Amino acid sequence: MYRIYTRQNHHNLTVVTLLQLFQELGFQMGRTERYTATTFFMGTARLLKLLRLLTGISVLQQVRGWDITVPKTVTAVEGSCVVVPCHTKPHSRVKWYQYHATKYPVVYDRAQPHKVEHQFKGRTSVVGKAADGNCTLVINDVRRTDNNIQVYAWINPDSSSTQKFHLQTVTISVIEGKAPIISLQEQIMDGDILQANCSIIHSCPSSPPSLHWSKSQFLKNSTIMAFSQEMQGQWLYTETLQGRATYEMHHSNITCSAQFSRFTKKSRLKTLNMLYKPVTVTLKLAKKPVTEGSSVTVECAANCNPPPHTYTWLRREMGQITKITSTLSRKPFINITRDTFILCIAHNDIGEGQSDWLDLDVQYAPVILPKSYCHLTGEVLKCVCQVQAHPDALIHWTIDGNDTLPSSFSAFSTNQTHVLSGVISGPAQSHSDVFCTANNTLGNSTKRLSVNLSDTSSLSTWLIVLIILGLVVLFGCTILIFRKYSRDRPAPGSVCNDTILLRPQGRQGLPDSVQLQSPIYNSPQRSEIEDSQSSPRRPESNPEVEGGVSDVYDNDCVTEIRLIRAQQLHDKETAHLREGQKQPPAKAANCNMDVYLNC
Template identity: 55%
Template sequence: MQQLIWQDEPVTVTLIQEKEPGMEGGSVIVECAANCNPQPHKYTWLKRQKGLINKISSTERRKPFHNITRDTSLSCIAYNDIGTGKSDWLDLEVQYAPEILPESSCHLTGEVLKCVCQAEASPNASIHWTINGNNNLTSSFIFVSTNKKNVVSGEISAAAQNQSNISCTATNSLGSNTKQLSVLSKTSSLYMWLMALLLGLLFGCAMFIYREYSKNRPQRPQSISVNVQEEHSNTNIQRSQDEDTQSNPYTPESNPEVDEPSCIYNNELVEEIRRPTIAQRHKNNRTAPQREGEIQPLEKSGVDCNTDVYLNC
């Protein structure tokens, strides 16, 4: 008769902290137990600390972890020939000395003083108050203490009677921590909040009015702007011409007497002027050898319009 062999992947994977609780900064040993057949031959350990996850491959089911802190969490993945299985995250139990939280403070409301002191510690801390150097609270103070996971909160309230020096001390088996508490007036802080709210409302109204004004403001037509630019340009050109006229009075328009005759407009007049000029030139050519030192006549027989006018002048 054959015996049936049951095989299965790691279905249930559990982490067990062997040495508990551990000290912050110390070491712990954790076992990764898997319910499967065959047994796992490989493990992947996951260490989560300060938001970062570090993966460690190993063949050991028991592994030590060093330099642990209060926010250290572990998990493991077990592998066998059939499949894999993963455990839940295990928050390590770590012991540490008390630390007073920033939320601790005192508030004065009218004639009533109320102080709150919150401390985180493992094991949980006990809170003691010191008022004006006195460690023993009088019957006029009301003391309330609440405990959550690793956080203890102490609260006292009494009539305000020159109680300006107040401190709280949190203590457990690993140490203690003391903090001086400042007294805040709820009236003054409420006034500051109201002033900030009022300034915010004024600024918002100003921005809204400016946006509405910009949206509804009539815009200048583009055509008018172009016409204004053209008129401005023409004015500048006319102004420049007037300045040139004043700076140079001897322009052709101001001296019509020196205007030269136009060859195109006065063709007939030029022809009449040219005839006696040509005759005089021939006469001069015949008598040139008898006159020494005189300028020789032009060899060019054809004279253009401008030259004839010059000779006539």
């Protein structure tokens, strides 16, 4: 009796038929036995077909029970992570294996992590929720040794399922990580916004490589923005650097680098091309030193981009400016003097800029200035010699033909911007002959200094005279002020002239002239009548007297005369009353009174 052996290996049903064995046995049997064997073989074949049919139906039902969706291949970037998408029905557990012909290496097992292969330990994880049917595998720190491995998922490995999960494998293809790519504007105007992009390709959307910028320190107010984009199963991570560009960034380099798990990739250098007007313009001399009367070539150097296309040269001498336009950055100048100054203006397509005035530092022979002098004060001689020279000159003195100064003389000098002042002083006679000589590397100059006498006594005399004149003027002004004050307000106690001329008026009149010889008063004290005059209103008087006498000068003397006249009239009336006379005395005749007072 023959049996059909079946072998179940790891929930996989395999049927082994022994047709060849039956055929070999048929050749060894007789005809009758062959017929019997043939009949048995045919029955056995039918049985095998039935078993195959039943087995196929069972496997189909199992596969349809766990419909797993996985890709055939995924691309991983070395140093990044790789995501193996996996979706199925809600489940309780998933286990990932690496496909092998004879073994079952574990790639991921949360329940038994110690069984995970060494090369995958600490690098694998499953994201998502099993309740949602998410069985996605993530492998971190992808290595080159991970290239072309095949992995497959086993859903609920603790169950008695005999599904052939190894039939749905995913192949991981590892590629080398590339350097990031940097891009920016070809030309940037000074003050415009610089925008640079740094992009890197990776395969780990949850953890892209970190990007680092190497940029100019002159980039102001820079900001960085990041975004990711899926691209044919991989991811493109980009950071955008923005900031205000300045001319100092011209020809500076900018790079970016991507940091993976175990290495760093750097981008290529990008050189910035800034456009800006001439910001610094400097002048350079082709030769030094410059002597007076010679020629010189000046170079105009401008810091700008693009380079200057036109140069404007200005030459200033004695306050006059000459303008010259040229396309050359080098310009020769002739007949240079000590007060020659040069300036350059550079022009490009963006704008213009100018240099400072260039002092050529012209060298010249000594020149003794006209303000050099000698003064003799008493028997002391003082001489000053002022010399203009560049380079600085040395001064030598000659007195009365002697080149060596006497020991009784003192000498010193001061220097101020190419002007040297030499001073000597000592005892000498008025007829001394003094020479000043100055020399430097370019020449010398000699001048005779005339001796001027200085008379200090005459100066003192004039000073005294001026002081005396000032005192006299001050005293005279004081006297004038005092006299004016005295004239406006006469002093009390003055004596008036007692001669008064009265002229008659009307039919009853006095004699043509009446002289009162009696004195008025000479009291040194102010009288009571005088005090009444200082009052704002006039004192009361006799109307008859006032009607008959008019005053020429209304002053104290006239007033006193009026009072005395009124008193005399009063005394007469009193005398008539005592004598008993009834007829009143005759009134004073009305007359005009001319009073000539000499106070």
